[in-house]
Amino acid sequence: MSSVIEQIEQQIANLQTKTVQSNTGKIVTIADGVAKIDGLSEAMYNEMIEFPGGSIGIALNLEEDSVGVVILGESTHLKAGDEAKCTGQLLSVPVGKGLLGRVVNALGQPVDGKGPVESTESYPVEKIAPGIIERKSVDQPLATGIMAIDSMIPIGRGQRELIIGDRGTGKTTIAIDTIINQAKINDVGLASGDENFRPVYSVYVVIGQKNSNVARTLGVLEAADALKYTILVSAPAADAAADQYLAPYSGVAMAEWFMSNGMDALIVYDDLSKHAAAYRQMSLILKRPSGREAYPGDVFYLHSRLLERSARVNEDNGNGSITALPIIETLAGDLSAYIPTNVISITDGQIFLETDLFNQGIRPAVSVGLSVSRVGSAAQIKATKQVAGKIKLELAQFRELAAFAQFGSDLDAKTKAQLDRGARIVELFKQPAFNPLPIEEQVAVLWGIQNNYYDDIDASKIVAAANSIREFFTTRKEALLTSIRTKAKIDDELQAELKKAYDEWKPSFV
Amino acid sequence: MTRDKQIINYAKGLLKISLEDGEFSEERASAVLQYLEKNPPRKYASVLKEYLKLVQREVANSTAAVEHAGELSSSAIEAIKAKFSAHYGRKISVTTRQNDSLIAGLRVRVGCDVYDSSVAGSLHELEATLS
Numbered sequence: 331m332s333s334v335i336e337q338i339e340q341q342i343a344n345l346q347t348k349t350v351q352s353n354t355g356k357i358v359t360i361a362d363g364v365a366k367i368d369g370l371s372e373a374m375y376n377e378m379i380e381f382p383g384g385s386i387g388i389a390l391n392l393e394e395d396s397v398g399v400v401i402l403g404e405s406t407h408l409k410a411g412d413e414a415k416c417t418g419q420l421l422s423v424p425v426g427k428g429l430l431g432r433v434v435n436a437l438g439q440p441v442d443g444k445g446p447v448e449s450t451e452s453y454p455v456e457k458i459a460p461g462i463i464e465r466k467s468v469d470q471p472l473a474t475g476i477m478a479i480d481s482m483i484p485i486g487r488g489q490r491e492l493i494i495g496d497r498g499t500g501k502t503t504i505a506i507d508t509i510i511n512q513a514k515i516n517d518v519g520l521a522s523g524d525e526n527f528r529p530v531y532s533v534y535v536v537i538g539q540k541n542s543n544v545a546r547t548l549g550v551l552e553a554a555d556a557l558k559y560t561i562l563v564s565a566p567a568a569d570a571a572a573d574q575y576l577a578p579y580s581g582v583a584m585a586e587w588f589m590s591n592g593m594d595a596l597i598v599y600d601d602l603s604k605h606a607a608a609y610r611q612m613s614l615i616l617k618r619p620s621g622r623e624a625y626p627g628d629v630f631y632l633h634s635r636l637l638e639r640s641a642r643v644n645e646d647n648g649n650g651s652i653t654a655l656p657i658i659e660t661l662a663g664d665l666s667a668y669i670p671t672n673v674i675s676i677t678d679g680q681i682f683l684e685t686d687l688f689n690q691g692i693r694p695a696v697s698v699g700l701s702v703s704r705v706g707s708a709a710q711i712k713a714t715k716q717v718a719g720k721i722k723l724e725l726a727q728f729r730e731l732a733a734f735a736q737f738g739s740d741l742d743a744k745t746k747a748q749l750d751r752g753a754r755i756v757e758l759f760k761q762p763a764f765n766p767l768p769i770e771e772q773v774a775v776l777w778g779i780q781n782n783y784y785d786d787i788d789a790s791k792i793v794a795a796a797n798s799i800r801e802f803f804t805t806r807k808e809a810l811l812t813s814i815r816t817k818a819k820i821d822d823e824l825q826a827e828l829k830k831a832y833d834e835w836k837p838s839f840v
Numbered sequence: 841m842t843r844d845k846q847i848i849n850y851a852k853g854l855l856k857i858s859l860e861d862g863e864f865s866e867e868r869a870s871a872v873l874q875y876l877e878k879n880p881p882r883k884y885a886s887v888l889k890e891y892l893k894l895v896q897r898e899v900a901n902s903t904a905a906v907e908h909a910g911e912l913s914s915s916a917i918e919a920i921k922a923k924f925s926a927h928y929g930r931k932i933s934v935t936t937r938q939n940d941s942l943i944a945g946l947r948v949r950v951g952c953d954v955y956d957s958s959v960a961g962s963l964h965e966l967e968a969t970l971s
């Protein structure tokens with residue numbers, strides 16, 4: 331008995347002699363979520379700083395006798411004279427599969443009212459991107475489910491493909507479609523029990539959007555049952571600039587967990603224009619010198635270090651990947667503005683959406699001439715290459731010819747044929763929002779255009795024809811679709827079967 | 841309030857003059873002030889303000905401000921003085937203030953470093969880990 335009491339006494343004595351050392355400072359000024367702090371002589375760059383009431387800040391400006399700190403979240407309760415404390419830690423967020431299906435803020439804290447996030451690990455938000463030795467070139471497809479993109483601007487796992495366009499041209503829709511398509515593929519793949527199947531987990535980062543938009547997106551993902559494979563990192567317009575600045579880095583840290591555990595992740599940054607604007611706001615309040623368009627000098631580094639973290643790593647490093655779809659909003663289609671040119675130069679291609687096309691009802695409004703994918707074709711499946719190899723060229727020629735054809739009425743037969751064919755391809759690529767198509771259905775539809783089955787159908791009926799053929803295939807030729815998917819190329823046998831199927835379908839469509 | 845580089849540098853120079861063997865000397869500081877009064881520089885008030893700030897920081901960096909609950913023996917004060925002087929490699933003087941809200945133990949502040957071994961501090965920490 332007495333030994334227990336001795337033990338307790340000893341513990342109490344230990345408790346009393348335990349000394350906690352901390353480096354502190356005092357708030358001198360605070361405005362717009364940025365505090366200037368006197369002291370904090372040992373603060374590191376990017377270190378977490380603790381304020382009264384549990385608020386957290388990041389040390390961004392280390393000056394001779396003061397530190398500039400941006401405060402995450404609410405900062406109205408802080409005042410000059412309050413004490414700030416170094417934590418000795420760099421900012422980190424929870425990671426892992428427990429985050430799937432959840433909506434979290436820039437710090438990884440849940441904001442969906444579904445209780446605490448189940449996570450045992452955390453990753454630092456700032457991390458050096460994988461080096462050259464660890465990387466591998468892109469060689470596995472990441473299907474978006476959008477026919478125009480998968481056939482002409484294919485994306486591979488580990489690629490960074492920019493989605494760029496004016497406001498309201500369907501940028502978000504393309505990204506959400508891609509996330510939904512991954513969920514569909516995951517469902518099929520995981521159910522098939524294939525050991526080699528690699529699911530793709532998605533992270534959707536909201537930066538500076540309206541809360542109503544976020545709610546809509548969440549609703550769409552839930553309705554498509556895609557949320558269970560998705561983490562939504564939300565820093566809407568109502569959040570502090572510091573949170574909007576931080577959110578993409580938090581998101582990519584969560585994606586990195588999948589990559590470093592040998593899995594594939596897809597991350598969407600919606601959008602980086604607002605991210606740059608939030609960073610500009612912070613920098614101006616921190617009194618950093620400003621440059622072109624009032625952005626600070628390191629705005630290029632802001633995005634380059636973020637996008638470099640998307641990669642495909644080799645087998646020695648787990649064989650995982652992060653595919654990034656950053657979104658940039660342009661003004662009046664101006665690709666040569668500061669932020670767009672920066673991000674174009676860091677990414678592996680762009681999908682350019684045009685307001686004109688969108689308004690003509692050509693949706694998704696992908697501009698064929700200005701969109702490219704610099705690495706994705708290496709990852710495109712053979713079947714798509716076989717049926718869509720020439721389509722991009724044909725479509726580009728069509729756009730050029732169509733501009734000329736407006737002036738003349740007498741067209742030679744060859745030109746007319748080209749125009750007719752182009753008009754049909756344009757119609758074929760029209761696809762409603764949130765309706766991604768499996769790659770085998772895309773191949774089946776495109777096989778028809780390659781083999782001239784749509785030539786005698788009126789252009790205005792092409793959409794109906796494409797729907798009809800898809801329905802025909804999904805209801806009556808399921809085995810054929812499955813073998814297109816598993817073989818991933820069209821051999822003589824499939825060629826014959828496709829021909830048979832089309833011949834069977836054609837008379838039924840009037 | 842813009843901070844003028846020239847003023848800051850001037851104030852820094854003044855502080856340097858006020859040190860004796862790397863230690864702040866009141867005697868020298870009052871000589872500096874007398875000189876300033878006789879030959880007021882441009883933006884006198886700003887210079888004084890900046891000088892005050894630097895002196896305050898200098899004094900804080902060489903003072904261990906001890907807060908304690910209960911009695912503090914003079915041998916303990918000597919021990920604190922010796923320990924911190926060795927740690928910071930400069931002469932540290934000690935000021936003491938009784939603060940019973942610490943419940944028991946000590947809290948020492950040197951410049952912007954805080955060493956907390958008080959019961960109140962441990963309770964705060966416990967509270968933070970629980971919430």
Ligand SMILES: Nc1ncnc2c1ncn2[C@@H]1O[C@H](COP(=O)(O)OP(=O)(O)OP(=O)(O)O)[C@@H](O)[C@H]1O
Nearest residue numbers: 496497498499500501502503504693694761762763
């Ligand atoms: N393929 C499509 N078919 C039909 N409607 C579409 C298609 N894509 C987008 N839309 C519609 O266009 C509107 C704008 O789309 P979206 O929000 O994706 O554009 P955005 O470029 O992200 O806009 P913002 O600049 O506001 O972020 C939405 O109402 C959406 O439903």
Ligand SMILES: [Mg+2]
Nearest residue numbers: 501502503600
């Ligand atoms: Mg959008």
